[in-house]
Amino acid sequence: MNITEAIQYHTDNSAALEIDKRYTLALEKIDELSDSPVVQNENEYLSQLKVKEFLCALSCYTSKTKHPLNDRVWELESVYGIALSKYNKRSLIKNKDIKYLAKYLSWPYFYTKVIDHQQALKAAAAYGILRKNISENSDGSTRTELYVIGLHYKVGDNTFSVDSRGREHRRYIKTMGRQALPVVVPHDEYKLFIEREKEAVSRIPELHNSFYVTYVGDGKGCIRAIPMSNTERNFIIQTYPAH
Numbered sequence: 623m624n625i626t627e628a629i630q631y632h633t634d635n636s637a638a639l640e641i642d643k644r645y646t647l648a649l650e651k652i653d654e655l656s657d658s659p660v661v662q663n664e665n666e667y668l669s670q671l672k673v674k675e676f677l678c679a680l681s682c683y684t685s686k687t688k689h690p691l692n693d694r695v696w697e698l699e700s701v702y703g704i705a706l707s708k709y710n711k712r713s714l715i716k717n718k719d720i721k722y723l724a725k726y727l728s729w730p731y732f733y734t735k736v737i738d739h740q741q742a743l744k745a746a747a748a749y750g751i752l753r754k755n756i757s758e759n760s761d762g763s764t765r766t767e768l769y770v771i772g773l774h775y776k777v778g779d780n781t782f783s784v785d786s787r788g789r790e791h792r793r794y795i796k797t798m799g800r801q802a803l804p805v806v807v808p809h810d811e812y813k814l815f816i817e818r819e820k821e822a823v824s825r826i827p828e829l830h831n832s833f834y835v836t837y838v839g840d841g842k843g844c845i846r847a848i849p850m851s852n853t854e855r856n857f858i859i860q861t862y863p864a865h
Contacts, residue, residue: 729850
């Protein structure tokens with residue numbers, strides 16, 4: 623049950639009857655779902671993600687209506703969430719050098735003169751840690767946006783703690799979803815990479831809607847910061863030096 627259905631359920635009797643009918647039919651088949659969902663590849667991930675998303679909607683319905691199967695629905699939602707999270711964790715970047723590169727390309731404080739960002743982007747594309755989204759501008763031209771995948775950070779919640787001086791601090795929580803972090807490099811080098819490395823760009827997979835575009839900043843759903851140690855920075859400078 624999404625927010626629209628929740629409002630309709632309490633304000634529109636005919637809509638409420640339709641919602642009851644739809645979710646009742648789903649609840650009749652709840653026992654057909656596995657207590658041990660298998661998520662070993664991308665196809666299984668996308669399939670089980672749909673189940674998880676429906677269970678999320680179903681749990682809202684059973685909770686609001688105090689349905690006797692409410693506990694069972696929540697139990698299944700948790701089981702599917704854990705299975706998906708484990709797959710996501712296995713999909714994170716394990717190689718240290720590649721992880722340094724991924725972090726740098728999504729780090730807001732890029733170096734402007736000492737790094738060959740075109741070479742760094744080309745390497746990231748070859749490593750398979752980039753995704754792209756192509757959209758159309760108002761003048762009919764297209765723009766290509768690049769994202770880094772394979773990293774995962776806590777994101778901001780809408781709740782705050784208060785310190786001894788009365789100052790509020792946003793809480794950061796772990797999430798199940800897959801994060802896609804926008805590539806942050808000097809605009810001119812970004813543009814040159816898109817224009818000059820057309821073959822490499824063409825091989826970058828499209829960003830699937832199962833990823834959440836996640837920004838760095840102070841806000842709900844945002845990463846507070848991407849830490850880059852001196853070791854990591856020096857590695858990037860030495861590996862992708864500007865000529």
